[in-house]
Amino acid sequence: MNLSEVLQSNPHTAELSQREREALASAMSVSSRPSGHVFIREGKRGDTMFMLLEGEVAVTRERAEGSHELKTLKAGELFGQLALIDDEPRAATCIAVGPVKVASLPHAAFSLLFHAHAPVADALQRAVTAQVMSDFRNVTRQIHEALGKEPAER
Amino acid sequence: MQLKEEFVRHFASVAHALSPAELDTALAVLEARELAVGDVLLTAGTPSDCAYLIVRGSLEVAIDVAVGHAVLGTADAGNWVGEVSLLDGGPATATVTAGMPARVLCLSKPALDELRKSSPRIATVLVREMTIAVVGRVRRASDRLEDLRVPTIPPPGASDSVPTHRRRSLVDALRTLMGTGSAS
Numbered sequence: 001m002n003l004s005e006v007l008q009s010n011p012h013t014a015e016l017s018q019r020e021r022e023a024l025a026s027a028m029s030v031s032s033r034p035s036g037h038v039f040i041r042e043g044k045r046g047d048t049m050f051m052l053l054e055g056e057v058a059v060t061r062e063r064a065e066g067s068h069e070l071k072t073l074k075a076g077e078l079f080g081q082l083a084l085i086d087d088e089p090r091a092a093t094c095i096a097v098g099p100v101k102v103a104s105l106p107h108a109a110f111s112l113l114f115h116a117h118a119p120v121a122d123a124l125q126r127a128v129t130a131q132v133m134s135d136f137r138n139v140t141r142q143i144h145e146a147l148g149k150e151p152a153e154r
Numbered sequence: 155m156q157l158k159e160e161f162v163r164h165f166a167s168v169a170h171a172l173s174p175a176e177l178d179t180a181l182a183v184l185e186a187r188e189l190a191v192g193d194v195l196l197t198a199g200t201p202s203d204c205a206y207l208i209v210r211g212s213l214e215v216a217i218d219v220a221v222g223h224a225v226l227g228t229a230d231a232g233n234w235v236g237e238v239s240l241l242d243g244g245p246a247t248a249t250v251t252a253g254m255p256a257r258v259l260c261l262s263k264p265a266l267d268e269l270r271k272s273s274p275r276i277a278t279v280l281v282r283e284m285t286i287a288v289v290g291r292v293r294r295a296s297d298r299l300e301d302l303r304v305p306t307i308p309p310p311g312a313s314d315s316v317p318t319h320r321r322r323s324l325v326d327a328l329r330t331l332m333g334t335g336s337a338s
Contacts, residue, residue, distance in 0.1 A: 063300070082289060085282055091293060118274035125278055129285045133242035135292045139331055140247050142299060147219045147324050 001053055003030055003103045006076050010051075012127035016120060023117045024124075027110075028103040033096050040080050040094040047107040049081045049124075055100030060093045072097065081128040084110050157186055160209040161259065164232035171279045180276050183269060184259040189213075189252035196236050196250040203263035205240035205284060208233050211256030215334045217248045224325055227334030228253065237284040240266065248332055287333070295331035298323070 007013045007021045016024070030053065033039075040046050042062055050057075057073040070092060073079055079094050084107060105124075114121035158181055162169040169177055184207070189195065196202050198218055212230040216223060226248065229235050235250050240263060261280065269277040302323055 061300075085286055086289065088290075088293065091296075114275070114278065118278060122270060122274045122278045122281075125281055125285070129241050129281055132285050132289045132292065133238055133244075135296075136238050136288055136331070137242070137244065137247075139292055139295050139299060140328075143295070143324055143328050143331065144219060146299075146302070147321065 001075050003028065003051070003053060006051060006053055006103070009076055010078075010127070012123050012130070016123050020117055020120050020123075024105075024113065024120045025103075027113055028105045030101065030103045032099065032101045035096050035098045035100075037096040037100070038093065039096070039102070040090045040092070042091065042093040043089045045087055046080055046083050046090050047087065049084050049105045049107075049110070050079050050094075051103045051105070052077050052079065053101040053103055056097040057094050057100060057102075058097050060095065061091075062093065067093075078127055078131070081124075081131060083107055084124060084128055157181065157209070157259075160231075160257070161207070164209050165207060165283070168279060168283050171283075172276060176273065176276050176279075179273055180269075180280065183265040184261055185265075187258050187260055189256040189258060191252055191254060193252045194249065195252065195258065196239075196246040196248065198247060198249045199245050201243065202236045202239040202246050203243075204260045205237040206235050206250075206258040206260055208235065209257050209259055211252070211254050213256055213258075214251045214253040215248045215332050216251070217328060217332070219325075219328075224328070226325070226329045226332050229332075229334055233333055234284055234287055238288060241281065241284060241288075291331050291333050295327050298327040298330055302327070 001009070003025050004021065007025060013021060013024065028051070039050055039057065052073050052075055054075055057079060059070045059073065059079065060067045061070060080090070082088070110121065110124065161181060172180060189211070195206060195213065208229060208231045210231055212228040213235060214225060215227060215229055215235070216225045229250070236246060238244070239246050240261065266277060266280070269280070302320065
């Protein structure tokens with residue numbers, strides 16, 4: 001998929017006007033990367049959000065007992081989107097599985113959009129927010145499930 | 155005026171991100187509610203189309219888990235409650251009750267949708283603040299959960315049994331997630 005196709009199919013950017021999607025597309029830069037390219041390294045700070053256009057990206061976490069894969073991203077998905085709202089160290093590593101094509105949006109470009117094209121910034125932020133709320137629900141569910149396995153208080 | 159002062163004091167980062175005119179617009183869509191002791195603001199499992207900013211007093215946050223009812227602690231002035239439900243439309247994860255007289259500002263779904271159309275910058279600032287608050291809690295809670303994947307051993311000298319210790323750690327992770335640091 002090319003960038004304008006992805007922006008038309010992503011539920012958060014699809015609702016933007018053609019002009020707004022063009023403004024977003026012109027703020028992003030498209031690049032091709034080889035297999036094994038590390039876009040985001042867990043524990044490091046990053047200031048860029050990525051939109052995967054072609055290929056697959058693995059999301060992994062490093063732990064003392066070894067690294068485990070959390071999920072594999074497909075074309076159309078965003079990653080590193082928290083860089084748009086905070087500058088905390090990244091929570092996971094994102095690495096290319098096979099050759100990939102991505103569009104990237106640095107935080108500085110997002111800030112410019114926020115001032116010049118507020119609906120574009122709002123749409124991107126909704127994508128970030130949707131991911132965060134989904135993570136919140138997942139962690140809540142995991143804790144409840146773990147508590148459910150514990151024996152009741154005596 | 156007093157309301158504006160309270161808002162600026164407790165939600166300084168929101169106030170600073172807005173121009174004076176935007177701040178007035180934001181305050182005009184936030185509806186103040188006075189809570190008496192015992193008033194229930196949110197009920198776990200029930201959807202809520204409002205997020206509340208606590209500007210005075212504090213609220214009790216409790217949750218029903220498989221092992222019973224757990225009071226997680228209090229959310230104090232300067233915190234949001236109900237923001238996850240407002241943002242994803244899902245049910246509230248905790249029951250929130252006024253344990254003392256309190257004042258909250260309600261940001262309703264219709265008000266937020268209206269802001270998105272009329273003043274998208276204000277909507278973006280408010281949603282960003284709510285999201286940042288949630289993301290920090292999710293990070294810390296998932297780190298705690300991650301630590302618990304490895305079988306836990308109570309600290310030396312602790313009188314807890316292993317299951318009790320583990321359950322306590324899980325409830326602590328829930329506290330972290332809900333933003334109620336002050337343990338009951």
